[in-house]
Amino acid sequence: MAEIVSIVGTTHHPWYHKKTSAPEKELTEDARNLLGWSERVQESFARTNPDAVVIVASDHFHQFFHNNMPQFIVGRMASYQGTFYNEIREFDLPRVQLGGNRQLSTDIIEAGFDNGFDFAFSDEMRLDHACVVPSLIAQPSLDIPVVPVLTNCGAPPIPKGQRFVDLGSALRNAIEGSNSVDRVAVVFSGNLSLEVGGPEQMMPYSVDPDFDVQAMDWLTGRDFDALVADSTYERLMTHGNTSFQFLNMISMAAMQDDMQIVHAEAMKRRGSPAPCFIYEQKSEVTQ
Amino acid sequence: MIDHYAVNKFCYDTDRNPDFVKRYIDDPDAYVDWYFEERLSRLLDNESEQSDVQTPDDRTRAALKGYDFAMLYGEGAHPFVLWTLMLPVIEAKLASGEFETPTAPDGARLENRAPMAYYRDRILPHGRPYFRY
Numbered sequence: 001m002a003e004i005v006s007i008v009g010t011t012h013h014p015w016y017h018k019k020t021s022a023p024e025k026e027l028t029e030d031a032r033n034l035l036g037w038s039e040r041v042q043e044s045f046a047r048t049n050p051d052a053v054v055i056v057a058s059d060h061f062h063q064f065f066h067n068n069m070p071q072f073i074v075g076r077m078a079s080y081q082g083t084f085y086n087e088i089r090e091f092d093l094p095r096v097q098l099g100g101n102r103q104l105s106t107d108i109i110e111a112g113f114d115n116g117f118d119f120a121f122s123d124e125m126r127l128d129h130a131c132v133v134p135s136l137i138a139q140p141s142l143d144i145p146v147v148p149v150l151t152n153c154g155a156p157p158i159p160k161g162q163r164f165v166d167l168g169s170a171l172r173n174a175i176e177g178s179n180s181v182d183r184v185a186v187v188f189s190g191n192l193s194l195e196v197g198g199p200e201q202m203m204p205y206s207v208d209p210d211f212d213v214q215a216m217d218w219l220t221g222r223d224f225d226a227l228v229a230d231s232t233y234e235r236l237m238t239h240g241n242t243s244f245q246f247l248n249m250i251s252m253a254a255m256q257d258d259m260q261i262v263h264a265e266a267m268k269r270r271g272s273p274a275p276c277f278i279y280e281q282k283s284e285v286t287q
Numbered sequence: 288m289i290d291h292y293a294v295n296k297f298c299y300d301t302d303r304n305p306d307f308v309k310r311y312i313d314d315p316d317a318y319v320d321w322y323f324e325e326r327l328s329r330l331l332d333n334e335s336e337q338s339d340v341q342t343p344d345d346r347t348r349a350a351l352k353g354y355d356f357a358m359l360y361g362e363g364a365h366p367f368v369l370w371t372l373m374l375p376v377i378e379a380k381l382a383s384g385e386f387e388t389p390t391a392p393d394g395a396r397l398e399n400r401a402p403m404a405y406y407r408d409r410i411l412p413h414g415r416p417y418f419r420y
Binding site: 271 | 292295296299302303305308330331332365366367368369370371374375391392393394395396398399400403404406407410411414415417418419420
């Protein structure tokens with residue numbers, strides 16, 4: 001049976017590669033913070049040594065659209081190409097290739113039936129920056145195979161907060177029931193308050209600093225009543241028109257079980273801060 | 288009110304194809320007419336089948352031809368797909384001098400600064416519209 005050895009909650013800031021690839025002398029404060037975060041996650045991966053990474057993230061209208069929009073979909077491929085032409089155009093993201101694990105994908109889909117989730121699946125999935133950037137942060141060599149679980153956090157109607165609580169538990173059960181791997185890291189890709197294509201998108205301050213602080217408290221304290229209450233369309237829109245990807249962070253908190261938070265930070269940057277979480281098993285922490 | 292699905296489909300389907308984006312920048316009148324006739328009328332990802340999506344009215348057609356993203360935004364076009372398509376359009380039009388270079392707000396982020404400022408100036412009166420269509 002597989003065990004979850006590491007849980008990471010991270011930004012998928014699309015300019016990550018461009019910002020952090022600048023010459024040392026030209027690195028901005030944001031870039032240095034992002035590189036520090038990457039080092040921290042890589043150290044966790046080195047300690048916990050996962051042999052597969054499940055990535056919970058949201059497609060940004062690159063592969064899925066309103067003509068056929070899955071709420072929760074699992075990739076089931078032996079390998080995945082990452083990014084799309086318009087992300088290269090806009091963000092200078094590199095094209096990447098990630099290995100997959102079809103058996104773990106299938107195990108998660110089948111276990112979903114017993115855990116309240118009839119996952120859609122795709123044998124032809126391409127990953128956008130929501131999966132690519134966390135992979136570059138956590139494992140720049142891209143050696144560890146991944147299983148993408150994409151959530152609809154962009155196309156209303158969007159599932160309610162309680163479904164994301166349930167998703168965290170369902171994925172834990174599914175992964176722990178699999179015999180296809182031994183050690184699994186789960187990376188949750190999302191944000192706190194955020195706006196894209198709205199009036200606050202280029203501003204130097206957070207879209208909703210009060211929410212950022214509250215959300216960090218709710219996540220670390222596992223206050224699911226507050227998290228669910230604040231996760232309606234109407235409430236999330238008050239935190240920015242792209243704050244819906246915060247829902248993936250709720251699944252992260254729901255997956256914690258008896259693991260320990262070893263890092264929880266709202267990383268300051270120009271704009272809204274970025275959520276940075278690492279959970280490990282208690283035995284790993286005390287080693 | 289705009290037809291939200293049709294406008295969002297136009298934005299999504301155009302932005303994912305570099306040739307379509309170029310045609311929309313170079314000749315929006317011809318491209319929008321062609322799109323409505325040849326692609327909006329077909330199922331996404333299955334061009335051999337007819338779609339039941341209705342052709343939008345002349346007002347929506349004119350807004351897409353005139354890059355009137357502020358109207359589309361204000362009436363609830365999806366803010367993500369609208370911005371993502373308008374970004375390369377605004378970039379190209381700023382570069383050609385067809386659009387006037389805007390002044391960015393103090394402290395604004397550097398990435399896509401000029402097109403973001405141009406976009407922001409025009410959508411600002413609409414705030415954050417409901418887009419749950």
